[in-house]
Amino acid sequence: MSRGTSAVVIGGGISGLATAALLARDGYSVTLLEKRENVGGRAGLSENSGFRFDTGPSWYLMPEVFDHFYRSLGTTAAEQLDLVRLDPAYRVFFEGRTDPVTVAASKEENVALFESIENGAGAKLERYLDSAAVTYEIAKKRFLYTTFESFLPLLRRDVLRRTKLLVRLLTESLDSFTSRFFRDERLKQILGYPAVFLGSSPFTTPSMYHLMSHLDLVDGVLYPRGGFTTIIDSIAALARSEGVDIRTNATVTSIDTAPTASARKPSVTGVTWTNATGDTQRLTADIVVSTADLHHSETQLLPRALQTYPEKYWRSKTAGPSAVLVSLGVRGTLPQLPHHSLFFTSDWKHNFEQIFTEPTSVPFPASLYVCKPSASDSSVAPEGTENLFILVPVPADVTIGGRADATVQAIADRALTQVAEWADVPDLAERIVVREVTGPADFASDLNAWKGTALGPAHILTQSAFFRAGNVSKKVDGLFYAGGSSIPGIGLPMCLISAELVIKRLRGDLSTEAMPTPLFPTQTVVPARDAGAAS
Numbered sequence: 001m002s003r004g005t006s007a008v009v010i011g012g013g014i015s016g017l018a019t020a021a022l023l024a025r026d027g028y029s030v031t032l033l034e035k036r037e038n039v040g041g042r043a044g045l046s047e048n049s050g051f052r053f054d055t056g057p058s059w060y061l062m063p064e065v066f067d068h069f070y071r072s073l074g075t076t077a078a079e080q081l082d083l084v085r086l087d088p089a090y091r092v093f094f095e096g097r098t099d100p101v102t103v104a105a106s107k108e109e110n111v112a113l114f115e116s117i118e119n120g121a122g123a124k125l126e127r128y129l130d131s132a133a134v135t136y137e138i139a140k141k142r143f144l145y146t147t148f149e150s151f152l153p154l155l156r157r158d159v160l161r162r163t164k165l166l167v168r169l170l171t172e173s174l175d176s177f178t179s180r181f182f183r184d185e186r187l188k189q190i191l192g193y194p195a196v197f198l199g200s201s202p203f204t205t206p207s208m209y210h211l212m213s214h215l216d217l218v219d220g221v222l223y224p225r226g227g228f229t230t231i232i233d234s235i236a237a238l239a240r241s242e243g244v245d246i247r248t249n250a251t252v253t254s255i256d257t258a259p260t261a262s263a264r265k266p267s268v269t270g271v272t273w274t275n276a277t278g279d280t281q282r283l284t285a286d287i288v289v290s291t292a293d294l295h296h297s298e299t300q301l302l303p304r305a306l307q308t309y310p311e312k313y314w315r316s317k318t319a320g321p322s323a324v325l326v327s328l329g330v331r332g333t334l335p336q337l338p339h340h341s342l343f344f345t346s347d348w349k350h351n352f353e354q355i356f357t358e359p360t361s362v363p364f365p366a367s368l369y370v371c372k373p374s375a376s377d378s379s380v381a382p383e384g385t386e387n388l389f390i391l392v393p394v395p396a397d398v399t400i401g402g403r404a405d406a407t408v409q410a411i412a413d414r415a416l417t418q419v420a421e422w423a424d425v426p427d428l429a430e431r432i433v434v435r436e437v438t439g440p441a442d443f444a445s446d447l448n449a450w451k452g453t454a455l456g457p458a459h460i461l462t463q464s465a466f467f468r469a470g471n472v473s474k475k476v477d478g479l480f481y482a483g484g485s486s487i488p489g490i491g492l493p494m495c496l497i498s499a500e501l502v503i504k505r506l507r508g509d510l511s512t513e514a515m516p517t518p519l520f521p522t523q524t525v526v527p528a529r530d531a532g533a534a535s
Ligand SMILES: Cc1cc2nc3c(=O)[nH]c(=O)nc-3n(C[C@H](O)[C@H](O)[C@H](O)COP(=O)(O)OP(=O)(O)OC[C@H]3O[C@@H](n4cnc5c(N)ncnc54)[C@H](O)[C@@H]3O)c2cc1C
Pocket: 010, 011, 012, 013, 014, 015, 016, 033, 034, 035, 036, 039, 040, 041, 042, 043, 055, 056, 057, 058, 059, 060, 061, 250, 251, 252, 253, 291, 292, 293, 296, 323, 325, 391, 446, 447, 448, 454, 455, 482, 483, 484, 485, 489, 490, 491, 492, 493, 495
């Protein structure tokens, strides 16, 4: 279906940049508007005293999804990024124990590791990972690259043959599933933790997501040298080379529409936005794709009558966790910590309940995550220092505060003490030379994040696959969505897929598989029209 040729993309995170690049390649004339000074969104960068802090993603998973995206634009991940494989993949510190578990980069070593912890667990891990591999392949082939505009293409032999299994994987929790394989709590925690990548808890996320263990325990964990903003920079450069006009300090204040004589829905006409000096501008376009958090796009940028997902919809939805992020420059070396470390508490279940179940509270001690990219990349910290990033998951609740609030600084202090004690770095606090902290209220004010969530709507069953918000407005013709809050969901690879799903939706492509690469244009370019200052 052809919808004209000019497009405005709202938001310059990975989804906005990727969508803009693909639309431009498809022949649209694209303008991207990003409210912040720099693009990247949640995949942000902070530079301070010679340290380069990635303020968001740090796990490069599903490498073939990145590569497919780059191939759509006529290049490859290998051409665009300097990827290194992390070995070990990560280390796990357990509360009350002095023997952390180090997860290796290969399946064979991880099978041996599990066997060394629990008799018989090696063979069980092999079975678990076989199941994870099959489920991952089905997900990629049938559930991730579809807009769910039609369910017919899903009725394929490989899906139908596994209907019973898929129903069980959707209705049983990840924690219950792993408990059927393993007794040792540490092993169950290692296999349950990937739920957090999906903004969820192993106790509520469907066991379908055990496929995630294929990613970290079999495929291994990669890191783009130079940091995660090299991904953002490469996609922004590709978007520009496809002709995208990227404008920063450009805050969209409304998605504009006009009634159409023939259609029952109004059509999008463009957006109203303000620039750095606060001047109001209008930009007309045939289509608008918003990649800002869906809650913001719908409830703040559209009038109530044109909202597909009004406040009422959000009242019954579960937000993924927010986070207190602590970026640290640390004098000297930290051999106790590899590139990735996880810290798991003994009251694992209660920790998740505190984050997700009302009345929520901030867990302490917390199951938290520490990244030390300077383990693999000398460009992120001055010589003789380490770059450390602590992520403490907390409830999606802006009243916890932001960087300027004592509560958030106290959460950061407690996390530091916990890491120092558990990893046996007693002088950690005294060695800190740079410290930056972010809290839930910052996610809300910096990014317009719903409830200050760091990730988006949690991947519980009722917010996954076809239950997740779709990528097209039901009330406004020509308005589309991409990004972590719509299909397929949270995480950089998912966001890249969401960009492709916009192209599929525009083309009426109902297929469930990734599109052939490179992407061939279907449109003829007509420039977007700047309507100048609004009256
Ligand atoms: C701390 C943290 C750790 C993470 N770890 C990982 C990881 O290890 N691996 C992984 O794959 N993923 C990870 N993620 C998730 C991943 O970063 C996100 O899923 C992804 O970056 C979301 O991209 P997006 O483009 O959908 O949204 P965003 O990055 O939020 O981009 C939306 C953009 O829209 C802009 N915007 C909002 N409102 C407006 C407006 N009115 N006008 C103009 N612009 C607007 C915002 O400023 C923002 O730049 C992590 C996220 C966080 C926060």
